[in-house]
Amino acid sequence: MARQALPPFDERSNNPWCDGLNAQQTEAVLHRDGPLLVVAGPGSGKTRVVTYRIAQLLSAGVRPSQILALTFTNKAADEMKRRVATLVPEAAVTIGTFHRFCVLLLRRYARLVGLTETFSIFDADDTLQLCREILKQNPKYSLSTTPSELLHRISHVKSKGILASEFSSRHADQGDFVLEALYPEYQQNLLRCNAADFDDLLLHVATILRSSPDLRRDLDSRYRYIMVDEYQDTNVVQYAIVRALSVDHPNLAATGDPDQSIYGWRGADIRNILEFEKDYPSAKVVRLEQNYRSTPNILKVADGLIAHNRFRKPKLLFTETSAGAPVSLTVFQDHFAEADGVSERIIQTLHAGASAREFAILYRASHQSRILEQSLRRRGIPYQIVRGTSFFQRKEVKDVLAYLQLIQNERHDLCFLRILNIPRRGLGHVAQRRLQNFAEQQVLSLLAASGDTELHRQLSKPAAKSMARMHDWIRNLQSTPSQGVGPLVRRIVEESGYLDQLRGSNVPEEVERAENLEELIGDAVEFDLQHPDGGLDGFLERIALINDVDAWDPTSERVTLMTLHAAKGLEFPRVFVVGIEHDLLPHRRSQDDEMQLEEERRLLFVGITRAEQELYLSFARQRMQNGSMRTTIASQFLLEIPRESVLCHDASVSVGPADRESFEEELWDGHDEICLDHDGDGDEECAEDDSALDTYVPIVRPAPPRDTEPPRTKIEPAARLDPPSLSGPDRAIQEAELRLGSTVVHPDYGPGKLIRITGQPPRRSVTVQFALAGSAQTFIWELSPLRPSRAANVAEPPDPRRG
DNA sequence: CTGAGGGCTGTTTTT
DNA sequence: CAGCCCTCAG
DSSP states (O other), rough: OOOOOOOOOOHHHGGGGGGGGOHHHHHHHHHHSOEEEEEOTTTHHEEEHHHHHHHHHTTTTTTGEEEEEEESHHHEEEEEEEHHHSSTTOOOOEEEEEEHHHHHHHHHGGGOOOOOOOEEEEEEEHHHHHHHHHHOOOEEEEEEOOHHHHHHHHHHHHTOOOOOOHHHHHHTTOOOOHHHHHHHHHHHHHHHHTEHHHHHHHHHHHHHHOOOHHHHHHHHHHHHHEESSGGHHHHHHHHHHHHTTTSSSEEEEEOOGGOOOOOGTTTTEEEEEEEEHHHSSSEEEEOOOOOSSSOOOHHHHHHHTTTTTTSSSOOOOOOOOOSSOOOEEEEEEEHHHHHHHHHHHHHHHHHTTOOOEEEEEEEEGGHHHHHHHHHHHHTTTOEEOOOOOOOGGSHHHHHHHHHHHHHHHHOOHHHHHTTTTSSSOSSOOOHHHHHHHHHHTOOHHHHHTTHHHHHHHHHHHHHHHHHHHHHHHHHHHSSOOOOHHHHHHHHHHHHHHHHHHHHTSSSSSHHHHHHHHHHHHHHHHHHHOOOOOOOOOOOOOHHHHHHHGGGOTSSSSSEEEEETTTTTTTOOEEEEEEBTTTTTTTGGGGGOHHHHHHHHHHHHHHTTTTTEEEEEEEEEEEETTTEEEEEOOOOHHHSSSGGEEEEEEEESSSSSSSGGGGGHHHHHOOOHOOOOOHTTHHHHHOOOOSOOOOOOOSOOOOOOOOOOOOOSSSSOGGGOOOOOOOOOOHHHHHHHHOOTTTTEEEEEEEEEEEEESSOOGOOOOOEEETTTTTTTEEEGGGGOEEEEEESSSSSSSSOTTTO
């Protein structure tokens, strides 16, 4: 397979796909065969490059069906589709999220992993419910974990690509008995319900690709040109999938930005992008560093902040736009005042002629939206919120969806349990327990068991009658030929009596629920119109995989509220980032681990770089936490942004007018050495290095000098808070043993090698490459359960009989 | 079997 | 503070 040479220069300039592109963008667009990595800073025209390249490939004769573009969010996929459609109308290129693409494959090859093609997708609620059930049935573990923790840990393990079968054998001797017992049980339950959770969608596909070489080869050849967006956010499972599809035809184009990696908590492995060149030695690497989005001031703030990440390769970001307004940094008295301050600022700007759609308010945690909403509503500012609970999460809607899922997949026992007594039919705890026991004994699905006359004999007369009736009714729904989803939803809602029950209530809340059910019918009818061949599967899949970000309408004349995570990939003329406080951003749960702390910093970096013209940063001196007002601490990140690019305002009342101008000093005073620290050893970090990405990480520098002087100021910068000191006899041992390459043991992950050590004794951050799990993790040594090991060879698991 | 009320817990980000 | 689970009375 000859690699195509680049076209001569004049051909480039004549190429319609290169109009208005800079040299690097052009290079990426014209790249045809072979692996390509585009490292793209924020606002550098990445999406443009990807879509132009697709157009370029098509015009060079590549068939649309051979192109596959994978994104993380539906929003990104839709945007890409839209832009490709503008360039090349009606090109049937496959563009979608990883999850959706995997569902597509899995529907076809479900049998290979023990599912049928009508398998259900369990959402967060379902999986949590399942974990509850599992703990209920395994009471001996219910003290050592909670359902949500169990769920979280299973998901974590899955995102590392570890199957239930592998987990038990790998970890049998490692002491994680809870997961060892319950992960396989969880998985069996999914299988019994003919269901997959979100992680499974990926994991099953990866498994299929690994275990079916012929199929892998076919798919590899079918998808000749693969593009992966946000490659820094791929986890090992996604990596395995992409890798498997680009063996024979390694025309893989990955785009991403390590500085925008914000999904580490979900198992994203930044090494995927860092080691791209190792995986594909012939890869071409293109860097897009010119920013077309933000003003220099905004960019300076972003750059100054992200420069504080130590595990990073510095990157040049530049722009040619004019300076623009300084970035605003405001402290408010409390979160109410902050919300009001933001609203007032919006009002003023609206009066000056701005339009509401230009604004975005970004925050760390979704619950922060509530106060903001109230404030905006009071002033009549139109807003749209990208929030966690959607229409489809409402109880009554989920109830009806449960009927639909049960009809689609009669083994969906969770759905059956959910609707057993909805609407009320006199089937309570007793009937439920007998049903479950019976189904267990006879190895039947709950639906099948509910129709069994043997079970009916075990129930009270009214219960038996009610259950038989319900069973027959659902069977009838199942066997009725499909007239579309709309009529089906209507039948369920009406024939079950659910709608009547709600309508007849005098509780206003229930009447509203009835209205929601009407709306659901409407939604289903509309779905039928828009997707004549969609069917029940399509309807349910859309609900399972689409979230609220997709309902976000960028053209609507409203202020956008969303989390920092949801904001990735978007841009707005005017951006507010609120609540930049210690324990919130960085989040409390991210502070013990340097890697997680860096991820929080990247999160703020992402937020900052959404702004085109105006950026407003703020925090509150007090905030409601667990029902009580607490005094907050300014985020350490605020100390890290370049002082000369921001304009500080003190809008809080705790400081008298005389002190107002000193707010800036209050924040920064005595911290210049922290802010400036990284300029000292600049030549190494700023050294040009065009080739290898692997030098991105790690640049291990000495930790910033820690001040011994007590802070003089009222706002306590978190960076100065002393870490808890280590006490006890372990200390000497721990310090002596801590060396690169030495072996340590973790109670859960087993033995591993120290591959990175940073920081100073009270709080050293160590990264351990685990031999058994095959993955690396970073810990604060002093706080972790890691212990030095005498074993020289980590390849061999320690023998428990000896230990 | 149902509904109300008390106690407990947990508390980020998302496909 | 909120949401969930369990208990208890009807």
